[in-house]
Amino acid sequence: MMRLLIALGAPAVLAACADTALVSTASAPRAGFALVAETTRRATGAETAWHQSAADVEASQAKVRALVQGKSISAETAVRVALINNRRLQAAYAELGLSAADLWETALGPIPTLSLSVTNLGPSAATRTLEVALMGSLLDAATQKARSQKAELEFRAAQLEAVGTALAIAHQTRRAWVEAVGAFEAAALVRQAQETADAASELAAELGRTGAMNKADQAREHVFTAELAGEEAAAKLEAQLAKEKLTRLMGLWGADIRFYVPDRLPQLPARVPARSDLERLALANRVDLAAGRLELEQIALEHRLAQSTRMLSDIELAVGGEAERDGGTTEKSPMIEVGFAIPIYDTGKLNQRRGEMAYMRAANILAQDAINARSEARSAHAAITGAHSIARHWQQQVLPLRRTIDEEALKSYNGMLTSTFELLADAREGLEAQLNAAAARRDYWLADADARAVVWGGTATGEDG
Template sequence: MLASVAIIAAGCSATNLENFPNTERVIERADYLDRKPIPSLTDYQEAAQVRVKELLSQPLTVSAAMEIAMLNTPKLQQHYQAYQIWDEDLVEELSVAGRKETDPTTTSMDWTAAKIALMKSVNTVYRYNFPREYFEVAEEFIDVGEEVRKTYFEAIAAHQLQAMLETTVTATQAAAELANAQYQAGTASLRSQAMQQMTHAETVKALAEAKLEAISTREALNRLLVLWGDDANWTAPERLPDLPAARPSYANLEEYALERRFDALSERKSWALWHTSVDVRSEVRENYATLLTRYDLAKYQQETVLPLSEAVLGETQKEYNGMLMGIYDLIDDTQGQIEAGREYVEALRDFWIAQAELSQAVGGKLPE
């Protein structure tokens, strides 16, 4: 309170305009700032740029996205600098690890990067000393990894959902055109024509939202991967990775997490060990249950609901053949089928996100 009073008092005495910089001086200063020379690229940056462009030349997989994040994230680069491992060797080691990741659905690049960085730093800075900060740094890798995984699957899903909604718009447009033709032929009222147009308008608006969602999630990923210019024009797979055929099953996941989680490890030296363990165990149980539920829901949607929507549409086609149902019923049920497909994509996205969250909860890498 006293401080703010002082500022106000000072302000009163500073109202003399001559004390402010004039326009020319502002330009001068800005000009100086603009001309501040850009430092030349380091070996690390050059190697990283080459590797990033290489990764972006293919449709972006989750492990490629993760490797880019490990290379480009400023916070992680600061650690590389601090550990004095900010060089092309690190880029090479990460790319060797990245090339081993052949499963397009999962990645442990964050875990791998943390391990490489910390192991290399052992020889440079800390010399076999494992202070608490060390684990906190590793935790940052895992947190970046979780964000990248989640955002990646959100972006792919949003793109896929938008494409499917475009089909819905085709459906409502066909219905709206039929309503127009019906009105012209004198078999539908202005009201029913307008009602069909309204239905079409709703899907047009929904499509605009879906397109924006696709852009927003893509840009969120661009920010996480620090991509701009041409690099931001990466292509992605048209579809999310398929649901694994087998239901995930992990034994002794709580113990596994306690062994690996950096926060838990760091607490081994503290009095708070017991409390952290309880939290870790609970988080792991919750995330595992979430993963299984997301898997079951996606599987149910895929194996039960989608065939049901196809059965409904198939029977509607037969009723349309018999002039028992009309063209609008047929179009409605194609929309029903698309909607069931969209719900599957959402369920699949939520499964992959749950997997990312569980990975993070157990310290960055799920058991084999």
């Protein structure tokens, strides 16, 4: 006796579940990256790239080498390099690829299971049973659309997360460049003062040998020189560490770390850029707010999905036909097998309550995030305006007065009205004014970097690089 079981209608039903448009979108080699690249370009003015092969990496390294090796780089160049060479950013893009793969799998729909068994009963092969059953999950088929929507929302969330990572790295890189240049500028100012102090210390030692200066006055000159030497060493170390942080963010190593930054920050603009609409732009463009709105959609969809599947608990369906042959007679009969589990209690109200509370939690977090974004925009505008005013005060008021003092002191010294050490005392005070002015200019450019970031987000803190 031979028994044959063949599945009939299920393959066509399950195949129809696949969303061909979604499959085409999710299966693209760089699925979702166009939006990431465009948003990043609009926010930073620089292009980013997703490397998926050794050739891509090699081409990127050649481009980076041409941009930085042996050159003094600007903030824009530093950001450009980071967006194509930072490996943490490439890892974020790989996460986007994983999300696209998940979406692709969901869009394909339930995958039929082919079960084949051949049983040989008895010592002879006269009796065989051949069963072929094609099983499909009725629950998967019934919820295919909702699950595809959920996967698509998760994919969109992965896009926003990739954008947020790119913007955060761009923001950190711009700040690191400002900090590095500011540190080198401060080190240069201290070094100039050190040269003057060394000359004064040598003069004091010579006068001490002739008896024209007592030991206390000599010590005052020597200690100033020693203090400046310590300050210069600290300034050099700070500049070195700041540059190393910038190097990490740009993803550089080996021979590529041989690059330079300017010794002085750019001059202040004549006026603060008009950014009175920062608040409006932040609400329209912030990536974190877009992610919050997307989370609300996800919660609502998950709640609807839970409601639609509450009464369908793990149902599987096999549809086919059974053919039995005994001797020369064949008997056919239709076959439907259904297995299911019934919930032991009604969870409808529980699921509804949980969905409502999850939605309200996300809605309130989003509302507070919007309030915070408004406040951050106002703070950024106040910071850049205030920093510009302070830096210009040092540049236009304090430093010109210090230059006047230095010029008059030099005239008095040349006219033998003041001593060398009085001239050097004025130089010490002038160094402090120059360092304060440089720090104020650095604070302005840091505030400028923060104001750029507040419009789009990407200001998340974390491990560098």
